[in-house]
Amino acid sequence: MLSRNSLLTVLVFVMVLSFTSSAMAFDACVSTANGFFKFKNYKMAFTHYDAYAKRCEKNLLAADPDDHYICIKSAEKKQLEKGRELLEKTFYCYYMAGVALEKLNKPADAVNYYVKALYMTIAYKNVTFIHTLTRKRTVKSLVFEIAPKDLNANYDRIYALGIDTAVLMEKIRAVAEIRRDLAKLIAGGIDPEKQDEYKARFAVCQKREYNLGVLLENLVVYEMNRGIYTRFDAFVKHINEFKPITPAVSSLLKIAEVMKQNLITIIAHSENPYSVPTLDELNAKLSGLSEIIDYINANIQ
Known part of the structure; x- marks a missing residue:
């Protein structure tokens, strides 16, 4: 049985834990989810990973209280470190939520969470800095970018489970269309006070588009x-249906070029004219893809 002093010590320790930084609180939450996963309670593990990922993503995007500074560089560095730490945990929780769903025999749902994790390698936030002495306000759009240690494992799980080609292409196009619209705003110098934010959002779209493109x-x-x-x-069929043709198709066009060069190499090294597909069939595929690439290049608006 605890003595009164011992009990007080425990209570104080608990209170200290309760009022530590949000990052430490989040670590405790992740540990809880990891504990459920370790003991193979995958349903509870998923529930916790999912909740923590969403909470962390919300905190990542939410406007913080004004950050006061004497040296704006040190204040900015602090916000960047905080943002990257939060982003790391968001990625990890979405990834582990996917793993838990796999354990629950829900592969389609797992893939959705692995894709969510791919989005969480970059994010941005508008932060208001206030000089402690002069009260001068400076608003900056900060970009947080990470290279998670589980990124390759996340890709591997999607490769293993599979994802519909057309669905993935639409995800790429959705991000690319936002990137295209932001490029127009930046090039036109529209809303000068928001240019910093537009550039940050553009960087986020570029990275997410790249991650999805690597996957496809x-x-x-x-x-x-x-x-x-x-x-x-499936790729050829879907890209041929893209209308109108805009710069949003640029990343898919790059993938099409890689496919074309890969097919040329395959044909060049094919020694059996009766293989399946046959050389005639492969050449027909190459011709069809080349026509689409040429058409897109000639008609991008």
Whole structure:
């Protein structure tokens, strides 16, 4: 049985934990989720990972109370460190939520969470800095970017489970269209006071578009190198239906070029004219893809 002094010590310790930084509080929450996962209570683990990821993402995007400073560089550095730390935890929780869903035999839901994790390698936030002495206000759009240690594992899980090619292409196009619109705002110098924010959002879109593009390219090329053209055919069919053709298609166009060069290499090294697909079929695929690439390049608005 605890003595009165011992009990008081414990209570004080608990109170100290309660009032530590939000990062430490989040670590405690992640530890709880990890504990459920360790003991194979995957349903509870998912519930906690999901809740913590959403809470962290909300905190990441929410406007903080005004940050006071004497030296704006040190204040900015503090906000960048805080943002990156929060982003790391958001990525981790979405990734682990996906792992938990796999354990619960919900592969389709797991893939959705792995894709959410891919988005969480970059984010931005508008922060207001107030000089402690002069009260001068400075608003900056800060970009947080990370290279999570579990990023490759996250990609591997999506490769293993699979994702519909057309769905992935639409996700890329959705991000690309925002990126395209932001590029117009930046190039036109529209809303000068918001240019910093537009540039930050543009950087976020570029990175997310890149991450999704890496996923799509690897999925298609992996199959092509094994004589499977299901994703190739789906890609060609879907990109051919893109209307209108705008700069939002640029990343998909780059993937199409990679596919074209890969197919040229496959044809050049194919020694069996009767393989499946046959050389005639492969050349037909190459011709069809080349026509689409040429058409897009000629008609981008």
